[in-house]
Amino acid sequence: MTNSNTSDSPPPDLKRQRDEFLQNFTQGARLTEEFVREYDRVNARVRELEAENGLLRARIEEEDVLREMLQKITALEQEKRDLLSRFEKAEAASSAFSERFEEVENEFANLANLFVASNQLHSTLTPRRVVRRIKEVMAQLVGAERYAVYMRSPERTELVPIAWEGVEAGVLGPVASDDERFRDVTASGKAQVPEGAPTQGSVEQPAAVLPLTVDEESVGAIAIFSTLPQKTRFETIDFELFKLLGQHAAAALVSASLFEQAGRKLPGLEAFVDLSV
């Protein structure tokens, strides 16, 4: 019986070998399991890293695009600044041109006014028409509302009103040549324009007094007592008109009067002989 049991039991060597084998096998299995787990873990990490890598690559690409776009924006902003600068320069040039154009247009209008005034004063040899033209120039070009034209008496002692507008006839009358309103003007041959609004002038204190001259000799004066409400100050063109009136109005008036006195007969040719210098 003992033998039977003994015969079933492996010999001790085998048992030891078996135990060693089992031990080795178990260790191998455990190691394999560990390898598999480690493999899975590494594999998962690789996938994570690949995904991370993909994201980083995409971000870098995005950043490149962004950088490129930023460069484009910078270039466009510079272009915009350049264009704005050019536009401002062009606008300034255009504005300067417009201002100059306006100046030239105004200058042309002023010259036209002077030409028309001179032309109209000399386009008739009828004293009444000359006076009417003087009045038109005063009203339409100078903007005078109340004024009077005075001529010096032959004795040179008085200035006699020959035409007026906006004032009662009774208010005006001959004034002494040395009347303080006219004295300096007739002596110097220069217009006198006191400071202050010309709309507020009066017969006693005219807004302007202009000399009337023939060949540089004072023969009368025009007193502007006040101007139209919209004519609040005299401009450069008005002073030019004053000069023109001073030099042309009296000459036109004297010429027309002499022509009238001569029976409106043109002088004979003998009057023009030896006139060439």
Added chain:
Amino acid sequence: MAEYSCLIVEDSPMMRQLLVFALARVKNLHVTEADDGVDGLRKLASARYDIIVTDINMPIMDGLKLVKRVRSDPAHKDTPIVIITTEGSQEDRQRALQLGANAYITKPIQAPQVIATVKELLKID
């Protein structure tokens, strides 16, 4: 480039000359002058005008009657009319505008204002 024609109706030779000088600055605008309202109507009957510039105070036929006659004529009912008035004559100005005038200019006239008004009514740049 379009051509335009303008009729100036003004009894004062000086004012006419000033208006002609001013309107000569408008390109392609041909100007015809009339001495008063009757002369103006005569000229309107014989030619077509794109714009009329007229004084109010004129002998024979004044500007108000002219505006009325022009507006009652089918041939000119739409022709722009600019009236020239003095500062004090608001009533005339209102009456002219009521009768169909399109714009007014106050004396003393300023060439740039005349040019601008005519260009605006003719729609010229």
